[in-house]
Amino acid sequence: MSPGQAIALVVDDSAVNRKVLARHLASLDIEAREAANGREALELLDADGAGIDIVLLDIEMPELDGYETLAAIKGDDALRHIPVIMISSVEELDSVVRCIEMGATDYLPKPFNPAILEARVHASLAGKRLHDLELESAARQAELLKTIERQKDELSRFLSPQVAALVSSAEGEQLLAGHRRIATSVFCDLRGFTPFSEATPPELVIRVLREYHAMMGEQIMAHGGTLEHFAGDGMMVFFNDPVLQADHVARAVLMALAMRDRFDALASSWASDGHSLGFGVGIATGEVTLGRIGFEGRYDYGMVGTTVIVASRLSSAAGPGQILLSPWAADAVDGMFDVEPVGEVVLKGFSKPLAAVNVLGMSSDPAHLPAREAAAVAE
Amino acid sequence: MNLDGAPVLDEAVLAELRASIGDDQEFMVELVETYVAEGATNMDGLLAAATAQDCAAIIRPAHTLKSTSASLGAMRLSAICRAIEEAGRQSRPDTLREDAELARATWEATLTAFAEAGLRA
Numbered sequence: 001m002s003p004g005q006a007i008a009l010v011v012d013d014s015a016v017n018r019k020v021l022a023r024h025l026a027s028l029d030i031e032a033r034e035a036a037n038g039r040e041a042l043e044l045l046d047a048d049g050a051g052i053d054i055v056l057l058d059i060e061m062p063e064l065d066g067y068e069t070l071a072a073i074k075g076d077d078a079l080r081h082i083p084v085i086m087i088s089s090v091e092e093l094d095s096v097v098r099c100i101e102m103g104a105t106d107y108l109p110k111p112f113n114p115a116i117l118e119a120r121v122h123a124s125l126a127g128k129r130l131h132d133l134e135l136e137s138a139a140r141q142a143e144l145l146k147t148i149e150r151q152k153d154e155l156s157r158f159l160s161p162q163v164a165a166l167v168s169s170a171e172g173e174q175l176l177a178g179h180r181r182i183a184t185s186v187f188c189d190l191r192g193f194t195p196f197s198e199a200t201p202p203e204l205v206i207r208v209l210r211e212y213h214a215m216m217g218e219q220i221m222a223h224g225g226t227l228e229h230f231a232g233d234g235m236m237v238f239f240n241d242p243v244l245q246a247d248h249v250a251r252a253v254l255m256a257l258a259m260r261d262r263f264d265a266l267a268s269s270w271a272s273d274g275h276s277l278g279f280g281v282g283i284a285t286g287e288v289t290l291g292r293i294g295f296e297g298r299y300d301y302g303m304v305g306t307t308v309i310v311a312s313r314l315s316s317a318a319g320p321g322q323i324l325l326s327p328w329a330a331d332a333v334d335g336m337f338d339v340e341p342v343g344e345v346v347l348k349g350f351s352k353p354l355a356a357v358n359v360l361g362m363s364s365d366p367a368h369l370p371a372r373e374a375a376a377v378a379e
Numbered sequence: 380m381n382l383d384g385a386p387v388l389d390e391a392v393l394a395e396l397r398a399s400i401g402d403d404q405e406f407m408v409e410l411v412e413t414y415v416a417e418g419a420t421n422m423d424g425l426l427a428a429a430t431a432q433d434c435a436a437i438i439r440p441a442h443t444l445k446s447t448s449a450s451l452g453a454m455r456l457s458a459i460c461r462a463i464e465e466a467g468r469q470s471r472p473d474t475l476r477e478d479a480e481l482a483r484a485t486w487e488a489t490l491t492a493f494a495e496a497g498l499r500a
Contacts, residue, residue: 013439013443014417014443014446014447015413015416015417016410016413016414016417016447016450016451017446017447017450019409019410019413020396020400020410020450023400023406024399024400027400027401060438060439060442060443062439089445089446089449091461110446110449110450111392111396111446111449111450112450114399
């Protein structure tokens with residue numbers, strides 16, 4: 001309903017009745033449009049259905065009577081919400097009952113009593129107003145949902161998709177508040193990147209990083225990893241959070257292998273520039289603490305704990321092309337990959353050395369292939 | 380037909396209508412003018428249907444005259460038209476001509492009464 005004056009459609013074959021009704025309506029600050037029969041009324045409604053707030057409908061009319069008109073209004077999705085008040089003489093009360101069963105809101109006895117007219121019209125208009133408000137509110141809600149979806153979409157370009165989903169999910173708040181679980185942390189970076197970036201024109205450094213990040217991003221997505229952060233040539237990715245992944249260690253190793261393969265192809269195009277770059281990875285599994293870390297205005301979804309530090313140190317210790325696994329991670333994927341022991345690795349900040357292994361590639365024994373790799377081979 | 384207590388023009392109904400529209404004399408005159416024009420057409424239809432003893436055709440003019448006459452206080456004409464409408468609906472053509480003649484005479488009397496009430500030029 002327009003916020004201003006309400007509009008009533010008066011349908012009566014008697015010009016006297018229309019005139020009297022229009023006059024009464026005007027005193028209630030309601031504008032009256034007039035139709036002499038049902039056909040004229042439907043024409044007006046079709047042309048301006050949304051503008052009409054209430055219909056006052058006579059029963060006995062030529063061309064199209066009150067019943068037929070009422071049936072047409074109530075049968076039209078665009079019109080059925082408009083309240084219809086039947087105009088009837090006292091003898092027509094039986095007809096009124098039928099009309100109310102057909103969907104009429106109320107009736108108005110003839111001759112018109114202004115007080116009854118006012119009460120019935122106002123009651124019906126209040127119902128219509130409520131209906132209009134509900135429609136408006138539903139439209140606003142749909143608009144809001146669209147905005148949220150769009151923001152989620154945009155957010156997912158800054159955050160990893162899993163974290164973007166978390167932000168707008170019901171259980172997200174709880175996960176963001178902090179929790180502990182077994183997860184796998186992956187650190188990777190480039191050997192020789194610092195001297196390379198110092199000796200190379202900035203445009204080339206940026207191009208190399210862009211190609212490198214694009215490739216890494218693809219592999220993180222493909223394996224369902226959650227990117228915690230990247231800084232220059234370094235990245236930290238974790239698995240089994242916020243989405244649980246039963247095969248989180250295998251996913252991490254498979255991702256590292258795919259990255260290493262693709263990196264070799266990319267690096268050969270950069271190596272011609274005279275600097276060789278190497279790709280190193282550290283993977284550790286263990287209990288970690290996850291949640292929202294940061295400060296008002298800049299929060300990250302982060303992972304902390306010894307496991308994270310072990311992965312980081314293993315990454316630093318890895319030589320070009322090496323993928324080093326912590327003992328827990330190595331146990332978890334035992335047999336799936338061909339590995340070689342690299343002996344006891346002394347990690348900065350840890351008193352005890354660690355027996356790490358280097359992943360050479362997929363297991364040469366087909367019986368130990370992870371299920372999805374086996375499926376890929378079968379295809 | 381019982382017309383007891385049905386005045387040609389009921390001053391009380393007219394006064395109530397006048398009060399409800401803010402005592403607007405100009406509007407009252409205009410309304411009566413509309414009533415007379417519309418009523419004349421309906422009287423013609425009613426008389427023609429009565430002459431033809433056409434029960435179906437007499438219902439609508441009788442119905443409209445009944446209702447608009449009541450709105451303007453022409454209670455006697457309204458009562459006669461109600462009886463005619465009823466006869467039409469019940470397919471009783473025998474009294475139509477007689478009743479229509481009564482309606483015509485009452486119509487004339489009603490027009491005179493409106494003029495006397497200062498509502499017709």
